[in-house]
Amino acid sequence: WFAKNHPGYQGGPFVYFSTEFGFHECLRIYSGGLGVLSGDHCKSASDLGIPFIGIGPLYKHGYFEQEIEPDGRQQHFYPAYDFSRLPIQPLLGDDGRHLTISVDFPDRAVFARVWLAQVGRVPVLLLDTDNNKNNPADRPITGQLYVSGREMRICQEIVIGVGGVRALQALGIEPACWHMNEGHCAFLGLERVRNCVKGGMGFADACQQVAKNAVFTTHTPVPAGNEAFDTGLIRKYYKHYCKDIGITLDQLINLGLSSPGQGQQPFSLTVLALHLSTFCNGVSQLHGHVSNDMWRHVFKDLKPGENRIQAITNGIHTFTWMGYQMAELYDKYLTPAWRENLMDELFWKRGVTHIPDKELWDVHNLQKESLIRFTRSRERAHLARHGASPDDLRSVEELLDPQALTIGFARRFATYKRADLLFRDFDRLRAILKDPERPVQFVFAGKAHPADKPGQELIRRIFDISRNTDLHGHIVFIENYNMRVARMLVQGVDVWLNNPRRPHEASGTSGMKAPVNGGINFSVADGWWCEVQNPDAGWTIGKAEENANPDAQDHEDSESFYDILEDKIVPLYYERDANDLPVEWIKMMKASIAAVTPRFSTARMVRDYTEQAYLPAAKRGGAVTTAAEQTW
Numbered sequence: 001w002f003a004k005n006h007p008g009y010q011g012g013p014f015v016y017f018s019t020e021f022g023f024h025e026c027l028r029i030y031s032g033g034l035g036v037l038s039g040d041h042c043k044s045a046s047d048l049g050i051p052f053i054g055i056g057p058l059y060k061h062g063y064f065e066q067e068i069e070p071d072g073r074q075q076h077f078y079p080a081y082d083f084s085r086l087p088i089q090p091l092l093g094d095d096g097r098h099l100t101i102s103v104d105f106p107d108r109a110v111f112a113r114v115w116l117a118q119v120g121r122v123p124v125l126l127l128d129t130d131n132n133k134n135n136p137a138d139r140p141i142t143g144q145l146y147v148s149g150r151e152m153r154i155c156q157e158i159v160i161g162v163g164g165v166r167a168l169q170a171l172g173i174e175p176a177c178w179h180m181n182e183g184h185c186a187f188l189g190l191e192r193v194r195n196c197v198k199g200g201m202g203f204a205d206a207c208q209q210v211a212k213n214a215v216f217t218t219h220t221p222v223p224a225g226n227e228a229f230d231t232g233l234i235r236k237y238y239k240h241y242c243k244d245i246g247i248t249l250d251q252l253i254n255l256g257l258s259s260p261g262q263g264q265q266p267f268s269l270t271v272l273a274l275h276l277s278t279f280c281n282g283v284s285q286l287h288g289h290v291s292n293d294m295w296r297h298v299f300k301d302l303k304p305g306e307n308r309i310q311a312i313t314n315g316i317h318t319f320t321w322m323g324y325q326m327a328e329l330y331d332k333y334l335t336p337a338w339r340e341n342l343m344d345e346l347f348w349k350r351g352v353t354h355i356p357d358k359e360l361w362d363v364h365n366l367q368k369e370s371l372i373r374f375t376r377s378r379e380r381a382h383l384a385r386h387g388a389s390p391d392d393l394r395s396v397e398e399l400l401d402p403q404a405l406t407i408g409f410a411r412r413f414a415t416y417k418r419a420d421l422l423f424r425d426f427d428r429l430r431a432i433l434k435d436p437e438r439p440v441q442f443v444f445a446g447k448a449h450p451a452d453k454p455g456q457e458l459i460r461r462i463f464d465i466s467r468n469t470d471l472h473g474h475i476v477f478i479e480n481y482n483m484r485v486a487r488m489l490v491q492g493v494d495v496w497l498n499n500p501r502r503p504h505e506a507s508g509t510s511g512m513k514a515p516v517n518g519g520i521n522f523s524v525a526d527g528w529w530c531e532v533q534n535p536d537a538g539w540t541i542g543k544a545e546e547n548a549n550p551d552a553q554d555h556e557d558s559e560s561f562y563d564i565l566e567d568k569i570v571p572l573y574y575e576r577d578a579n580d581l582p583v584e585w586i587k588m589m590k591a592s593i594a595a596v597t598p599r600f601s602t603a604r605m606v607r608d609y610t611e612q613a614y615l616p617a618a619k620r621g622g623a624v625t626t627a628a629e630q631t632w
């Protein structure tokens with residue numbers, strides 16, 4: 001795609017920094033949606049043939065592995081990964097040895113080795129400090145993803161930002177555009193400023209120069225989700241830097257303050273990234289609006305009505321999330337050309353009409369059976385770990401009914417995602433789920449951050465309901481949510497539930513993964529779902545507005561949830577024709593496939609980034625005219 005559409009491009013690669021990358025469950029350097037998005041971004045950049053390099057940390061322990069105790073408590077495990085057994089390789093320097101770069105800390109250097117994860121055509125450079133050139137106290141800097149200690153966190157983010165710039169330098173790569181995916185990697189901007197100042201520029205000019213070809217994507221409208229540090233930590237870790245380039249600490253700190261000169265504030269990496277980039281974006285149209293309101297004060301020269309933050313809606317890497325049975329069905333009826341027409345809305349709209357109802361239904365049910373088998377085996381292993389008897393383990397074979405309407409809910413257990421919304425009126429829920437003629441079952445999965453006690457309480461509550469109430473069998477919780485569990489779920493469920501408190505879900509992506517498999521969304525009007533034009537592609541919970549009173553909003557949304565489930569979803573699913581096919585349901589499956597697959601793919605998203613952000617940035621940075629050699 002890139003060679004065809006931008007044949008004259010001669011600049012360097014676009015580099016993409018992220019603190020997490022979700023490529024596959026075997027490389028556990030992701031925690032949730034942000035990481036999966038980064039991974040899908042790289043995969044589509046590869047598919048489209050874009051000159052692109054990913055950069056991030058290689059965590060020794062990654063994110064935690066979750067086990068649920070019999071009483072529902074979440075346990076955290078941090079296995080140490082043997083890098084030699086991961087699908088990565090040491091990146092060798094000119095001397096043929098493992099490339100190691102150094103990052104200067106206040107009174108010492110910290111060394112990071114550079115590893116290569118080759119993702120299709122896209123190289124991803126991963127940095128790790130767990131090597132014997134470092135003092136044992138520095139080796140765990142890249143130990144855990146989202147480490148809870150604030151000082152360790154800043155060390156980690158300095159290693160990513162500064163180390164990433166140095167790794168590129170060591171490899172002789174001159175990027176044409178620098179993309180900061182979320183604020184965590186914003187220190188890269190300061191490192192680039194240092195290089196400009198060393199090259200003879202003044203500090204203010206250097207900041208401007210760096211911003212020209214930098215792109216920043218913000219991912220959360222929840223204030224606590226925006227990384228910020230106590231200014232004391234910036235003073236500690238950036239004192240030598242300021243001395244080095246001849247500026248005062250206050251000059252530097254002002255770059256990260258929301259309202260400089262107005263009292264005590266933390267140093268925000270989002271504000272730093274906004275200052276050191278030209279193109280900034282949110283990850284859905286609604287999130288773009290919300291972000292503009294949220295960060296308007298940072299842009300002093302903004303006229304009323306003028307917006308600095310654009311919107312590029314997220315997507316998913318279609319091939320990663322589509323089940324192989326479904327892919328074969330598309331091969332048969334849309335022809336294998338669907339693989340080259342991922343972003344073509346008309347192609348999909350026409351294509352689905354060629355699929356016979358019965359075949360779509362059968363393939364969907366095959367994938368659903370895989371999910372049920374998978375769920376049973378996970379449940380059996382879980383019970384066995386807690387000492388259940390052979391008879392108890394045998395009874396797991398009855399868990400989940402392949403004929404029953406099956407709804408999935410899986411994501412990080414952040415409280416704004418309201419995993420327990422459906423339990424607000426327990427009696428009403430019970431009546432719907434336990435209807436003997438038309439039963440409904442839910443499969444849940446998700447991890448709560450180790451420091452998020454309310455999130456862990458949600459898990460405990462849902463787990464308890466799944467085990468100790470009469471909803472046993474209708475509510476199932478699969479432990480240790482990861483990309484594998486996500487794949488099984490989105491490929492097998494009939495309906496995907498998404499009920500965050502609007503407008504807190506910047507985009508959400510899990511709901512995009514179900515339709516490519518014939519699943520249908522049941523979602524609050526938030527994030528990406530607001531952009532789905534076809535009302536027949538799913539069901540919308542509540543109204544497209546916010547309520548100042550969160551409890552009232554929860555109440556309204558839950559009432560809407562029950563009403564739609566009871567009046568629309570259940571009847572439609574169980575209404576069969578003479579051949580036992582739910583014809584109207586299948587019609588909706590097709591509408592869901594056609595409305596979501598082309599529009600919410602990372603193919604479309606990466607194309608948008610390339611044309612709206614990367615190429616203009618490269619041009620501003622002057623890289624397009626200098627024919628940089630392709631060193632990757």
Ligand SMILES: *Cc1c(COP(=O)(O)O)cnc(C)c1O
Pocket residue numbers: 031032033034036410411412481482483486487507508509510511
């Ligand atoms: C897709 C995905 C997510 C994102 O889910 P949201 O519903 O968008 O929050 C999180 N974790 C995993 C493992 C995923 O595959």
